[in-house]
Amino acid sequence: MRGAVMYAPGDVRVEEREDPSILEPTDAIIRLAATCVCGSDLWSYRGTDSVNEPSPMGHEYVGVVEQVGDEVRNVKPGDFVIGSFFASDNTCEICRSGYQTSCVHRVGMGSLGCQAELLRVPLADGTLVATPGMPDDDLIPSLLAASDVLGTGWFGAVAAAVGPGKTVAVVGDGAVGLLAVLAAKQLGAERIIAMSRHASRQALAREFGATDIVEERGDDGVAKVKELTGGLGAHSVIEAVGTQESMMQAIRSTRPGGHVGYVGVSHDVELPGQELFFSHVHLHGGPAPVREYLPQLIELIWNREINPGKVFDLELPLDEAAEAYKAMDERRAIKVLLRP
Amino acid sequence: MRGAVMYAPGDVRVEEREDPSILEPTDAIIRLAATCVCGSDLWSYRGTDSVNEPSPMGHEYVGVVEQVGDEVRNVKPGDFVIGSFFASDNTCEICRSGYQTSCVHRVGMGSLGCQAELLRVPLADGTLVATPGMPDDDLIPSLLAASDVLGTGWFGAVAAAVGPGKTVAVVGDGAVGLLAVLAAKQLGAERIIAMSRHASRQALAREFGATDIVEERGDDGVAKVKELTGGLGAHSVIEAVGTQESMMQAIRSTRPGGHVGYVGVSHDVELPGQELFFSHVHLHGGPAPVREYLPQLIELIWNREINPGKVFDLELPLDEAAEAYKAMDERRAIKVLLRP
Numbered sequence: 001m002r003g004a005v006m007y008a009p010g011d012v013r014v015e016e017r018e019d020p021s022i023l024e025p026t027d028a029i030i031r032l033a034a035t036c037v038c039g040s041d042l043w044s045y046r047g048t049d050s051v052n053e054p055s056p057m058g059h060e061y062v063g064v065v066e067q068v069g070d071e072v073r074n075v076k077p078g079d080f081v082i083g084s085f086f087a088s089d090n091t092c093e094i095c096r097s098g099y100q101t102s103c104v105h106r107v108g109m110g111s112l113g114c115q116a117e118l119l120r121v122p123l124a125d126g127t128l129v130a131t132p133g134m135p136d137d138d139l140i141p142s143l144l145a146a147s148d149v150l151g152t153g154w155f156g157a158v159a160a161a162v163g164p165g166k167t168v169a170v171v172g173d174g175a176v177g178l179l180a181v182l183a184a185k186q187l188g189a190e191r192i193i194a195m196s197r198h199a200s201r202q203a204l205a206r207e208f209g210a211t212d213i214v215e216e217r218g219d220d221g222v223a224k225v226k227e228l229t230g231g232l233g234a235h236s237v238i239e240a241v242g243t244q245e246s247m248m249q250a251i252r253s254t255r256p257g258g259h260v261g262y263v264g265v266s267h268d269v270e271l272p273g274q275e276l277f278f279s280h281v282h283l284h285g286g287p288a289p290v291r292e293y294l295p296q297l298i299e300l301i302w303n304r305e306i307n308p309g310k311v312f313d314l315e316l317p318l319d320e321a322a323e324a325y326k327a328m329d330e331r332r333a334i335k336v337l338l339r340p
Numbered sequence: 341m342r343g344a345v346m347y348a349p350g351d352v353r354v355e356e357r358e359d360p361s362i363l364e365p366t367d368a369i370i371r372l373a374a375t376c377v378c379g380s381d382l383w384s385y386r387g388t389d390s391v392n393e394p395s396p397m398g399h400e401y402v403g404v405v406e407q408v409g410d411e412v413r414n415v416k417p418g419d420f421v422i423g424s425f426f427a428s429d430n431t432c433e434i435c436r437s438g439y440q441t442s443c444v445h446r447v448g449m450g451s452l453g454c455q456a457e458l459l460r461v462p463l464a465d466g467t468l469v470a471t472p473g474m475p476d477d478d479l480i481p482s483l484l485a486a487s488d489v490l491g492t493g494w495f496g497a498v499a500a501a502v503g504p505g506k507t508v509a510v511v512g513d514g515a516v517g518l519l520a521v522l523a524a525k526q527l528g529a530e531r532i533i534a535m536s537r538h539a540s541r542q543a544l545a546r547e548f549g550a551t552d553i554v555e556e557r558g559d560d561g562v563a564k565v566k567e568l569t570g571g572l573g574a575h576s577v578i579e580a581v582g583t584q585e586s587m588m589q590a591i592r593s594t595r596p597g598g599h600v601g602y603v604g605v606s607h608d609v610e611l612p613g614q615e616l617f618f619s620h621v622h623l624h625g626g627p628a629p630v631r632e633y634l635p636q637l638i639e640l641i642w643n644r645e646i647n648p649g650k651v652f653d654l655e656l657p658l659d660e661a662a663e664a665y666k667a668m669d670e671r672r673a674i675k676v677l678l679r680p
Contacts, residue, residue: 093572094596102596102620104571232433232444247613256434256442256626262617269613273587273606276623280442283616283623286596 002340003116004057004321009047012322017056017113020120025069028124030081032063032340034144035115036312037324039174039335040265045325048267056113057321059085060147062140063119065128074125080135081128082298083121084290085109085148090126100126101287115321117340129294132302139301141309141337145179146297149335150308151290152263153179153240154297157187159261159284160236164188169214169225171250172240173201175311175335176263178208180238182308185209186300189236193228195221195249201334204310218245225253233258239285240264247271256280263288312337342680343456344397344661349387350669352662357396357453360460365409368464370421372403372680374484375455376652377664379514379675380605385665388607396453397661399425400487402480403459405468414465420475421468422638423461424630425449425488430466440466441627455661457680469634472642479641481649481677485519486637489675490648491630492603493519493580494637497527499601499624500576504528509554509565511590512580513541515651515675516603518548520578522648525549526640529576533568535561535589541674544650558585565593573598579625580604587611596620603628652677 003017020029035058043049065079075081088095088103095103107122121127135143142150153176162168168189170180173196184192185208193212194205202213214224226233233255239246242264250260251271262285276283300306314333316324317340324336343357360369375398383389405419415421428435428443435443447462461467475483482490493516502508508529510520513536524532525548533552534545542553554564566573573595579586582604590600591611602625616623640646654673656664657680664676 093570097597099597099620230433242613244613257437257439266613266617271611271613271616273582273584273609273611276611277602277606277626280439280626281624284621286617286620 001117002318003113004318005054006044006051006057007054008051009045012045012057012325014319014321017116020118022067022069023120024122025071026123026125027069028065028072028075028121028128029067030061030063030119030121031066032061032114032117032119034062034140035318035338035340036060036144037328037336037338038148039176041325042329043265043267045329056116058113058115059108059110060144061114061119062144062147068124072124075128075130079130081130082143082147082294083109083127083129084151084294086287087122087127088291089123090291095126098289098292100289100291115318115338117318127291129298131298141312142301142307143298144337145308145311146294146301148290149175149311150179150297151293152176152288154183154293155288155290156180156238156240156261156263156285157183159259160238161259161282162187162189162236165190166235167191167193167229168236168238169193169195169234169253170238170240171195171246172264173198173205174240177240178204178311178334179308180240181205181210182208182306184238186306193225193234207310218249219252221249222252229255235259236261238263242266242269244269251276251279251281254279254281258282259284261285311335315339341457342658343453344658346384346391346395346397348391349385352385352397352665354659354661357456360458362407362409363460364462365411366463366465367409368405368412368415368461368468369407370401370403370459370461371406372401372454372457372459374402374480374677374679375658376400376484376675376677377668378488379516381665382669383605383607385669396456398453398455399448399450400484401454401459402484402487408464412464415468415470419470421470422483422487422634423449423467423469424491424634426627427462427467428631429463430631435466438629438632440629440631455658455678457658467631469638471638481652482641482647483638484677485648485651486634486641488630489515489651490519490637491633492516492628494523494633495628495630496520496578496580496601496603496625497523499599500578501599501622502527502529502576505530506575507531507533507569508576508578509533509535509574509593510578510580511535511586512604513538513545514580517580518544518651518674519648520580521545521550522548522646524578526646533565533574547650558589559592561589562592569595575599576601578603582606582609584609591616591619591621594619594621598622599624601625651675655679
């Protein structure tokens with residue numbers, strides 16, 4: 001099969017990889033209908049994360065089950081399925097508490113390389129969720145978004161305790177930040193402040209439910225959010241970048257007793273204990289337990305109540321994965337969908 | 341009046357200070373029935389916090405109202421009252437959300453020097469809570485504990501989302517840590533692990549409700565808590581020290597999706613963003629909004645359902661404040677009550 005492999009920062013190639021096969025009786029093999037490039041893939045593309053050997057890439061996937069192991073019960077060949085970027089058993093105590101990305105048996109899907117034609121999904125019963133039927137083609141981008149960026153933005157909003165009557169600020173205007181705006185709207189936020197300085201992203205943020213746009217960053221951005229909230233800060237702030245600046249911007253934009261939900265993968269972040277202590281914020285985040293939200297997200301998409309697929313503003317054949325990375329790196333595209 | 345003043349690390353003197361008087365119409369003057377030395381006073385006593393000029397000390401107090409300003413309505417001369425270490429208006433949006441220690445008009449009581457005979461309490465209506473009548477003398481230590489250490493331990497437990505069925509670990513065996521054990525018991529915890537290597541403190545922890553004692557510290561302590569919790573970690577961990585080691589011990593002792601409530605005043609703490617991200621814990625803490633809990637805590641004490649005053653294992657006249665600091669610094673006493 002064909003699959004994307006990163007050889008070094010900036011060097012992504014699509015080449016022949018061995019077809020996956022059932023290794024464990026709990027595995028499933030799926031033929032991908034679509035996959036994509038994630039903002040977090042750019043950490044290694046840009047050299048922030050090291051690339052020590054040629055690495056299969058991608059952790060987002062939707063597709064049709066081709067084959068299942070002997071112990072798989074919840075999905076069958078022919079089902080159209082979606083899974084999260086971590087495989088999980090969905091039965092351990094941690095999964096049952098809603099933290100499937102910390103499942104005691106979790107497997108990172110990134111190591112399996114989802115930017116490919118075929119994919120082995122471990123722990124298929126706990127990982128995959130089937131759609132009610134074969135989706136119309138125009139639903140594929142939204143279903144693919146549910147595999148990571150929608151679920152991640154949703155977790156950010158849940159972690160930030162978004163709800164009716166709340167003022168929410170979102171730091172980061174990538175796909176996750178934009179979909180955090182959508183999630184905040186769905187969860188009943190009264191006011192949603194999107195922090196973005198790009199016209200096209202601002203427009204999509206407004207379409208997803210943003211009521212205010214703040215272009216300033218860092219402490220200027222904090223001052224602007226405070227100005228919009230009677231000097232107190234937002235009730236809920238979703239952090240969707242992962243840098244020191246964005247984390248401090250999120251913490252400082254939150255009122256005492258408010259909630260920061262952080263889902264940007266932390267890179268070189270050190271949080272000053274004393275400032276955090278006196279900030280009085282709640283801090284929660286990490287790898288989003290997308291599996292927890294998949295049934296609900298699939299239903300919203302299936303009923304066409306939300307259209308998160310709009311974050312894909314470029315679609316390319318899998319063979320052009322290199323160009324997909326480049327377009328996202330240069331911020332020419334918010335998110336690129338790849339068709340195998 | 342007499343009052344304790346710190347001149348330098350290790351140098352506390354009781355001397356004549358000017359009697360306080362009503363400065364604002366919202367002030368009250370109270371005659372102290374008891375005051376005490378706080379673990380956080382030791383930061384400056386030990387030179388960790390600097391002492392730039394002679395500073396009146398103390399932020400914990402109970403006593404009888406002597407005089408009130410023209411606008412005070414909720415307390416009157418003759419009332420026995422308790423307040424928190426931050427004065428608060430209890431009417432602003434932050435107070436109404438339960439974070440009176442971040443009140444937009446807050447005043448730190450430490451700057452007024454509560455280790456004294458008389459005290460000016462700003463924002464008396466929002467700060468002071470009267471007991472149902474004049475308390476029996478044996479209730480004074482418990483009522484004094486409510487002014488800070490009980491309320492702080494209680495907030496730690498609330499911030500750590502303690503509740504029925506939960507396993508709770510407490511890092512720190514000072515007065516706050518011990519009273520966090522008491523709070524966890526009151527809030528319905530199923531299992532309470534106290535982390536302490538001092539026999540007398542272990543005994544008090546057990547009396548307050550601890551079911552397990554762990555003597556190990558740091559990563560050994562973490563390993564022990566994991567061993568006691570099926571490898572997962574506790575649901576709720578209360579941090580009551582404020583150092584890098586204690587914070588990391590608390591975070592690492594908590595299961596994914598669990599809650600860390602931290603109430604030790606942070607000193608030189610830097611939290612590694614990436615570890616925090618993948619830990620999946622909830623983190624919340626800061627200066628405890630004791631005012632929020634005072635009515636409930638006074639009721640529990642008044643009805644003799646709890647006896648938090650047991651943390652005072654030494655009682656001295658105010659004039660011997662220097663010895664009180666010394667005894668706590670040398671860990672000869674858990675907490676020292678001072679009688680003016």
